[in-house]
Amino acid sequence: MRVAVITISDRASRGEYADHSGPAVEEGVRAFYPDAVVTRVVVPDEERSITAALEANEGADFIITTGGTGLSLRDITPEVTMDFCERGIPGIAEMIRAASYRETPMAVLSRAWAGSRGTTIVVNLPGSEKAARFCMTVLGPVMEHATRMIRGEGHGDPAGEGGRR
Numbered sequence: 366m367r368v369a370v371i372t373i374s375d376r377a378s379r380g381e382y383a384d385h386s387g388p389a390v391e392e393g394v395r396a397f398y399p400d401a402v403v404t405r406v407v408v409p410d411e412e413r414s415i416t417a418a419l420e421a422n423e424g425a426d427f428i429i430t431t432g433g434t435g436l437s438l439r440d441i442t443p444e445v446t447m448d449f450c451e452r453g454i455p456g457i458a459e460m461i462r463a464a465s466y467r468e469t470p471m472a473v474l475s476r477a478w479a480g481s482r483g484t485t486i487v488v489n490l491p492g493s494e495k496a497a498r499f500c501m502t503v504l505g506p507v508m509e510h511a512t513r514m515i516r517g518e519g520h521g522d523p524a525g526e527g528g529r530r
Contacts, residue, residue, distance in 0.1 A: 366401040366512060368394050369422035371408060371415070373432035373442050374492060378409040385494040386431040393501020394429070397508065415445040423485050426512045429504075432492030434477040442489050443478040450480030450487055457488055457504065457511075464503045465496065484515050 372378075372387035387405045394401050404422070408414040410433050422428050433442030447453070457479035465472035477489035486508075490500045513519065 366394075366398045366427070366508065367425040368398075368401050368403045368427045368429060369418075369425040370394075370403060370405040371418045371422070371428060371430045372405065372492075373408055373410055373415055373430055375409045375439065377432075378407050378414075386490070386492050386497040389494045389498040390429050390431050390490060390501055393498060393505055394427075394508075396501070397505035410439045410441060412441060412445050415442060416449060419446070419449045419487065423482060425485055427508060428485060428487045429490060430487070431490045431497045434475050434489050434491055436474055436476070440476070443476045446478050446480060446487050446489055450482050452481050454479045454481060454486065454511075457486075457507070460507075461488075461490070461500050461503050465491075465500065468499060481515060486511055486515060 370387050370390045372384045376382055377384040384407050387407065391403045391405060394403055406418055408418045419428060430442055433440045458477050461477065462472050462475055475491060477491065479488045481487065488504060490497045
């Protein structure tokens with residue numbers, strides 16, 4: 366599995382503080398997929414920078430962004446992701462928000478989004494290390510199946526028909 370992690374943070378991109386959420390996402394990916402090829406990049410909360418990072422990683426199985434999903438006027442990650450993607454995958458964002466709400470009611474303020482472009486799945490996660498780490502425990506279990514499905518490989522069951530006989 367090929368996964369690109371894009372941290373979206375003005376301050377981290379300027380080197381004002383270390384990126385902690387990107388490494389947390391990478392650790393989350395590796396917890397489920399130890400052999401995954403993971404790349405990481407940090408960009409500012411700017412449309413051109415986010416779009417360029419998404420485009421540069423098109424073709425990965427997953428692009429996981431962290432940061433820019435809140436209510437601040439600088440938080441534009443969901444809008445840029447929507448523009449980049451061809452189709453939405455609302456269940457992923459809904460699943461992550463629902464699980465996160467059980468941890469904190471503040472999860473309802475997340476505007477994170479998920480979608481796909483070609484066979485690349487893009488998922489927005491929050492920018493806090495703790496939240497990104499938790500969200501990966503929710504996303505991780507479905508990543509392999511989602512990758513198979515978007516490639517048209519089916520459900521991976523012996524009948525090759527999603528359990529239908």
